[in-house]
Amino acid sequence: MQYRILGRTALRVSVIGFGGIPIWGDTSVFQYGCVDEETAAKVINRALDLGVNFIDTARIYGQSEVRIGKVMRRRRKECYLATKVMRRGYREGLEDVEKSLTNLQTDYIDLYQIHYVNDTDTLRRIMARDGALRALKEKRKEGKIGFIGITGHEPKLLMKAIKTGEFDTIQAVYNLNNLEAARELFPLARRENIGVIVMKPLAGAILVPPLEMMTELKEEDRTLIGELKESAFPTTAMAAIKFAMDNEAVSTVIPGMGSITNVEEDVAVGRTTAPLPKPLKEKLIRGAKKLGTGYCRSCGYCLPCSQGINIPDIFRFEGYYSRYGLKEWARQQYAELPVKAESCVQCEDCLPRCPYNIPIMEKMKKAAKILSP
Ligand code: SF4
Ligand code: SF4
Known part of the structure; x- marks a missing residue:
């Protein structure tokens, strides 16, 4: 596994981090791919065994914090823990940090992020005197959290957040289908020494069809197909993670991990040093572009549905x-x-x-x- 420095936090994090959504555990939210408790423990343990040292979750990810906490009882010293508060107010922020500490069975959380900040009003709200940021700063002073980050889906907004000087990390969307963050956000983060965490490297599980289908490789591309099958990233998902990892501004990529196979494939990518071959990268970007932008990213923010639909x-x-x-x-x-x-x-x-x-x-x-x- 390769490790990189997470911006000004100076934490040395694995380039592949653990994305905690698939261990959500509430089948009323995600039925498909939502793993049971025993599997969740095995998956987390396997990730740690293979050198993943950055675990990302959120207060709103169902049972995810609790399940991670059960493993942390024995293995807390082997990783950095990152979680997130979705609520916007000061009191709620204080409550959520305490709840996360209990759930994660620890007395210290390395990175606490403000979740899903996508517009200026929300940024103002969390930074107000009675906003969640003040709560996190107090908890940092008390030594209960180490660093403060922000997550969101809008690169321009995250740029504004960086300019406030209040955040040590950003968590942004970056994948073959969505390259926007690489244009201005990542260069700014680099200049300001802000840690970059990439979420949705598979665009909400859309970047998973067989490589041939995704790249529309033709008969005349058979050399490339052969090379791919022999290469370190023979699946679209692995190549997509590699693509995100290849950006130098990125400290860690956090694909959701819901099975031992996920973990092992993702870690295998994290071990590769040579960049994605250019012809493949170009074909993948072209293939991903054809998917358009009107697809569901499986983020679950639309839930709950009034009728219980997943x-x-x-x-x-x-x-x-x-x-x-x-x-x-x-x-x-x-x-x-x-x-x-x-x-x-x-x-x-x-x-x-x-x-x-x-x-x-x-x-x-x-x-x-x-x-x-
Ligand atoms: S419909 Fe929208 S909110 Fe719901 S899971 Fe898909 S992308 Fe997320
Ligand atoms: S419109 Fe209403 S019933 Fe239909 S999916 Fe959305 S919340 Fe559920």
Whole structure:
């Protein structure tokens, strides 16, 4: 595993970090790929065994903090812990840090981030006298947290946050389908010595089809196909993680880890030093561009649905059906969901919660049409 310095925190973090969403544990939120407690413990332990020393979670990720805490009882000294507060106020900030400390079974959290700050009003709110930032600063003074970070989906907003001088790290979206952060945000972070954590390297599990499908490799590309199969990153997911890791401003990439296979593949990428071959990189970027921007990123922020629909799971199956032609597989997975797309009553509750303005209700109708028997 390679290690890099996380900006001005000076923490030496593994270039592959542990993304804590898949161990969420609440199947009412994520049914597909949501692992049980025993598996979660095995996955976390395996990651630590293989040199992953940066674990990222959040207060809102269901059971994730608690599950990590159970492993931390024995292995706290082997890693840096990062979590996040979603609530915006001072009192809530104080409460959330204490709750995280209890959940994570530790008396110290290395990095506490303010979660999901995407507009100027929210930035103002968290930085106000009665905002969450003051709570985190007090907890830092008390020695309960080490550093303060901010996470968000809008590079311009994160640039504003960096300029306040209050944050030691940023956590931003960067992947083959979304290169925006690399244009101005990452160079600014580098200049200011701010640690860069990359979330969504697989764009919410969209960058997972076979390489041939993703890159539209043709018969004449067979040399490249052969090279890829023999290379250190023979899958689209591995190549996508490598792509994010290759950016020099990036300290750590945190793919969600929900299985031992995930961990082992991700760590294998973290061991590679040579950059992604240029022809492959270009083909992947072209392939990812064709996916457009109107796809669900599986972030779960739209939940809960008033009818108990697993919105991200349904859109994942809808995407596999229409984008990659995995029709039978998608229908089978969909059939196992307890609440189907047909249950959508078009109440609109979820719409304002989606940071990507996905037309959830229309997509729900489409999903019902193609996935139902
Ligand atoms: S519009 Fe449909 S998917 Fe969204 S919350 Fe309402 S019922 Fe759920
Ligand atoms: S619909 Fe939007 S909020 Fe819901 S999981 Fe997808 S991207 Fe996230």
